[in-house]
Structures are given as structure tokens and as C-alpha cells.
Amino acid sequence: MTETAQKKVSTLPGGGSLRIYMNGALVPKEQAVVSVFDHGLLYGDGVFEGIRAYNGRVFRLKEHLDRLYRSARAIVLDIGMTPAEMAGAVLETLRANGLRDAYIRLVVTRGVGDLGLDPKKCPQPTVFIIADKIALYPKECYTQGLEVNTVSTRRNSSQALNPNIKSLNYLNNILAKIEAGLSGAREAIMLSLEGYVAECTGDNLFYLKGNRLVTPPPSAGALEGITRGAVLDLAPALGLMTEEKLFTPFELYTADEVFLTGTAAEVIPVVKIDARSIGDGKPGAQTRRLITAFHTLTQRDGVEI
Ligand code: PMP
Secondary structure (H helix, E strand, C coil): CCCHHHCCCCCCCCCCCCCEEEEEEEEHHHHHCCCCCEEEHCCCEEEEEEEEECCCCEHHHHHHHHHHHHHHHHHHCCCCCCCHHHHHHHHHHHHHHCCCCCCEEEEEEEEEECCCCCHCCCHHHEEEEECCCCCCCHHHHHHHCCEEEECCCCCCCCCCCCCCEECCCCCCHHHHHHHHHHCCCCCCEEEEECCEEEEEEECCCEEECEEEECCHHHCCCCCCCCCHHHHHHHHHHHHEEEEECCCCCHHCCCEEEEEEEEEEEEEEEEEEEEEEECCCCCCCCCHHHHHHHHHHHHCCCEEEE
């Protein structure tokens, strides 16, 4: 945390506009603007994280920052701050807004440069952090379950753009989301080029068959989701065996239960895929146990704000 940012935090008024962390300072959201020459905007050149705070604690902050710095390294982007400084900036942003439960969007772009792709044109990255509320799906989706469809847009091949780089290039996922919407579903299941289930547009995917909990490996094009990791950690205590393996939609159609995981969505049951009911067509019992276990974990785990 820079001195400027510290000073701004301490002089903040009680309510008012949301404060955004912007390159070392906390500024009102009206002043939190990026240049039209920012390569994050011009080319999607940058990386980001979506993080949650629950009950005054930031959930799995270290894991999120590890992934952010891995993504940045993979695109040769020097963030210009240490992970400890970044953690401090996240916490300051939450404190400045008086938030104990929040969604945090942390973005690092290549920064401002001339027109032209060359990242060397951008001497300094742009770093901003938004802490706000998010509700990705309406409440009834959690109680009644989601309908999702497989789409023809395939997940990026790791030989073109590795899906484990959490970059600002989301057009692949957006195209899939559009297709899902056009087909009447809220979410899309994306397959790899080889036809294996990869993930959804912003969530990982799991299925349950008996007491086996299965999710695609990163090699299928699945992001190593932080929520996915938490669910894999929680499963053994619930008597579930976990497995990462390649599978096709057949396994989903014939599964007992299917659910999605993500920082914003948390754990959400899927009850219909490609117009086929999954299991008995209602959120499954194991999924409901995992949702409860996940909520309990988020209430007690994390870095204190
Ligand atoms: N897959 C994709 C493509 C994502 O963008 C995300 C994050 N929104 C996830 C999976 C879920 O990851 P996490 O649990 O870390 O939010």
C-alpha cells in the first residue's frame, strides 16, 4: 500500500461513492477511469481475479494472488507490486468501503501505450481493484437448480491460448454465453476441441455418480478454479471420492447430480442439460451437503479485513 493510498483511506467520508483502488490510490468511482490507450481495453492484454470476502474475511486470498501472479508471468506482465503489497491493497479497498461481504475484482492491464500490439509500448501496468456486491444468479436458481446447454463454441485450445491464463480475453466464453442464451439456457457447457467437457463460461463443473465426485482436469481446458479447489478439499469429509478425468457429455446426462462452482456463483446445482433432466431433476442431496459445507467454510476461513 502506498502512502498516497493510506492517506486517502484515512480521509474518507462515512458513506458516499464507492472507492476504487486505482494505481496506488483510493479514488471515488467517478474518477476511476482508464485511458482509451490502455492495452487492456484495446487488446484484452491483461489479467484479473474475482475474489470474495465473507463475514469480514477474504476467502483464499493467497490462492487468488498466486493465480494472478502465475497468469501475469505467463503473459510476461510485470505487475510492479509484490503479492504482499497486492494483498494489502485488496484489504485497504475493502476497509475504505466498509465492506465485510463483497465481491472483489482485481485487474492488471498491460497499461497505457501507443496503438499497436507491442507490449513494449506500455511502460507501466494499470492496476485497479473494485470491491462491490455481486449476485450472479437469482436465488431460485440455487433452490431449483440451473438449466444449462452444451454449445458449439469450443473452449480455447491450450495450444492457442491456455485457459489457465486468467486473462482479459473472455470473448471465447462470451460467445458461448451468447449461444447458451439464444438456446434458452442461463449457462453454457463448453467442450474442448477433442469433445471433452471443459467448463462453463465462468464456472467449473462437477458431476456425482454414487459417491464419486468428478471434474475435468485443467488439460481439458478447465480453469483451476479456487472454488473448485475448495470443493475438492471438502469432499472427502463428506464421504466422497474425488477424481479429475476427461469425460464427454454422456457422463453428465447419466450422472446422479451435476453442479457448477465459481467465486461469484459459489456452488450451484444443475438440474437440466440439453433438455435432459439430471438425476431426479431436482438439486441433489450431495450437492446440497456440499453447498452447506462450502458456506460454513467461507464463514470461518480467510484473511481478516
Ligand atoms: N472458469 C472460468 C472460465 C472462470 O472465469 C472462473 C472464474 N469466474 C471459474 C472457472 C471459476 O473459478 P473460481 O472458482 O476461481 O472463481
